[in-house]
Amino acid sequence: MFRFIVEILEGLRIAFRALRANKVRSVLTTLGIIIGVTTVILMTCIILGLNKSVAGQFAFLGSNTVYVNKFEWFSHNWREMMKRPDITLEHMRRIEEESELAVAVSPWAETQRTVGFRERKLSRVDVGGTNENYILTNPARPEIGRFITAADVQHNRHVCVLGYEVAQRLFPQQNPLGQRIKIGSIPFRVVGVQERIGKLLGQSMDNYVMVPIGTFMKEFGRHHWMSIIVKASGPQEVENLVYELRGILRRARHLGPLEPDDFGVNQQSSLMNAFLRIMGGVYLGGFLIAVISLVVGGIGIMNIMLVSVTERTQEVGLRKALGAKRWMIGWQFLIESAVLCSIGGVLGVGFAFLGAKGVNGFLPTTMPPWVVGFGVIFAAVVGLFFGIYPAMKAARLRPIEALRYE
Amino acid sequence: MQNNHLIELRDIEKIYKVGTIEVPALRGITMLVRPNEYLAIMGPSGSGKSTLMNLIGCLDTPTKGTYTLAGEDVSRLSDNRLAEIRNRRIGFVFQTFNLLPRANALHNVELPLVYAGKPIGIRRQKAREALAAVGLADRTHHRPNELSGGQRQRVAIARALINNPSLILADEPTGNLDSVTGEEIMAVLDEIHRQGNTIILVTHEEYIARKAKRIVRLLDGLIEKDDYVS
Numbered sequence A: 001m002f003r004f005i006v007e008i009l010e011g012l013r014i015a016f017r018a019l020r021a022n023k024v025r026s027v028l029t030t031l032g033i034i035i036g037v038t039t040v041i042l043m044t045c046i047i048l049g050l051n052k053s054v055a056g057q058f059a060f061l062g063s064n065t066v067y068v069n070k071f072e073w074f075s076h077n078w079r080e081m082m083k084r085p086d087i088t089l090e091h092m093r094r095i096e097e098e099s100e101l102a103v104a105v106s107p108w109a110e111t112q113r114t115v116g117f118r119e120r121k122l123s124r125v126d127v128g129g130t131n132e133n134y135i136l137t138n139p140a141r142p143e144i145g146r147f148i149t150a151a152d153v154q155h156n157r158h159v160c161v162l163g164y165e166v167a168q169r170l171f172p173q174q175n176p177l178g179q180r181i182k183i184g185s186i187p188f189r190v191v192g193v194q195e196r197i198g199k200l201l202g203q204s205m206d207n208y209v210m211v212p213i214g215t216f217m218k219e220f221g222r223h224h225w226m227s228i229i230v231k232a233s234g235p236q237e238v239e240n241l242v243y244e245l246r247g248i249l250r251r252a253r254h255l256g257p258l259e260p261d262d263f264g265v266n267q268q269s270s271l272m273n274a275f276l277r278i279m280g281g282v283y284l285g286g287f288l289i290a291v292i293s294l295v296v297g298g299i300g301i302m303n304i305m306l307v308s309v310t311e312r313t314q315e316v317g318l319r320k321a322l323g324a325k326r327w328m329i330g331w332q333f334l335i336e337s338a339v340l341c342s343i344g345g346v347l348g349v350g351f352a353f354l355g356a357k358g359v360n361g362f363l364p365t366t367m368p369p370w371v372v373g374f375g376v377i378f379a380a381v382v383g384l385f386f387g388i389y390p391a392m393k394a395a396r397l398r399p400i401e402a403l404r405y406e
Numbered sequence B: 001m002q003n004n005h006l007i008e009l010r011d012i013e014k015i016y017k018v019g020t021i022e023v024p025a026l027r028g029i030t031m032l033v034r035p036n037e038y039l040a041i042m043g044p045s046g047s048g049k050s051t052l053m054n055l056i057g058c059l060d061t062p063t064k065g066t067y068t069l070a071g072e073d074v075s076r077l078s079d080n081r082l083a084e085i086r087n088r089r090i091g092f093v094f095q096t097f098n099l100l101p102r103a104n105a106l107h108n109v110e111l112p113l114v115y116a117g118k119p120i121g122i123r124r125q126k127a128r129e130a131l132a133a134v135g136l137a138d139r140t141h142h143r144p145n146e147l148s149g150g151q152r153q154r155v156a157i158a159r160a161l162i163n164n165p166s167l168i169l170a171d172e173p174t175g176n177l178d179s180v181t182g183e184e185i186m187a188v189l190d191e192i193h194r195q196g197n198t199i200i201l202v203t204h205e206e207y208i209a210r211k212a213k214r215i216v217r218l219l220d221g222l223i224e225k226d227d228y229v230s
Helices: A002-021 A023-029 A031-061 A078-082 A089-098 A150-154 A164-170 A213-220 A235-253 A268-311 A313-321 A326-359 A369-396 A399-404 B049-056 B079-089 B105-115 B120-133 B149-161 B179-194
Strands: A065-069 A104-117 A120-130 A142-145 A159-162 A180-183 A186-194 A208-212 A226-231 A264-267 B007-018 B021-033 B038-042 B064-069 B090-093 B167-171 B198-202 B214-219 B222-228
Touching (some): A023 A031, A023 A268, A031 A326, A031 A369, A089 A235, A104 A164, A164 A186, A268 A369, A313 A326, A313 A399, B021 B222, B049 B198, B105 B149, B149 B179
Parallel strands (some): B090 B167, B167 B198
Antiparallel strands (some): A104 A180, A104 A226, A159 A208, B214 B222
């Protein structure tokens, strides 16, 4: 055991001395490893960051909430689906009347309009129509003022609630409450501003205006695709609610027992699943790039180690003449290869750190300490693996031939 | 202990295979060396003296015959066992010095102790002593390219001595040196011999061989003459 430690320390000293003698060559050789480690670490950081932020941010869709839509989310059969009838307020009324599991029901219709206050204009703002129950089905809360009330809905009032970002940009200095803004060309009175939600996949979730559903239909058209948001009493009730809603909708649509649903009942979890699927694909892609560059990098390392063995044939011969056993020589070159790769690993982690800082603007990233350790150790393992062949070649050199080698 | 011989070579043959052709390099060598002998091996190129030196130095094994070094049969050992024997028993001095170019004198000298598994403290101390013994106490941190040829060979001799070997094997130790420096190195070897070491010198220069007490002359893989120098 003690001898082993002596050997490792000696191997490290030899490795560093040899690498210092060939600085430029060493760094160039590790380029493949650097790229590989950078890719792996950066991917990991982005995915960890996304998972962390997305898990939190999908909550804006509301937990325990089911969406009744014209389409199933993430379905590809568009042509067939275009023929489906629209979801209407009548369906919502049926759900309100018939559902026993629904805790709250709200409609949701949306379009995009330019929103203006005096000379200030914001183009392509999401305009949503809903009713007073939206704050029950979805987690958003008013920051100041109030939300749309039942009376607003009943009388089709021209009142609106602003998303946080819209409020910030239209009213940088003033209190927006009570002010008159224009949505398209229609005047509305601001009654509230919603809490900030933040960004999802780099896109602001606060760039919207909400108005009563009736007013929405009257001013912006009746033929927008509408959704109905239904909240269950708890997570374990979501499946039952979906089942019940399908029954209600099928009755309302007069579908026969063999006819398929011509509407979609969607859950937040399906969005999360789709997201995870996409991330899985992204991860696989990054993983492949990393594996390829690590293999290429590893072969580069193997190549340079073979060169190094040839260059130092005489040195190997001398060391053997002085009593170095096979494994000691092999060990020396293995350590050198691992150290070389670890340097690449350290540089790769450094570049990944800078890269993570760089993409933080549009993608959330986190770099936990274990990722750093993982990157360096992984590189060292690559070095050990690709160092095996050159090390064996060095270990097998016969001392007399090696000594005579010029 | 048989006859108190340090080296016993009995009917040593060495045959090299070049492709399918067998080339005999040694054709039956029998030679005995006592401790503290100072012996020179001479012979023209192709006489087999390098081969014999490699065998004596445990760098190679004979095709036939037995070699007993300090009472231990070393003629059929594995690579790793031979490495151990070399480390413990033999100190090499080469014509081209064979120092590690990137390591300083101290590190070059301590190398055999590294492979003997000695900790760094002992290594450093012994290496300093060995360098002082060859008159290089003030050159411990110089690299080979900062030393003269004679100084390099002294470092190599210090390295050969550091593990207290049974045998110093010097292969043309003055071959790369001018005659004055060569004389100096031969004086160092002389001194080492006086201190009780066994030295085997391989050379093709008569005046160098005359420094030894016994000269073995090889010709065509056989011992032609084995004389004590008067």
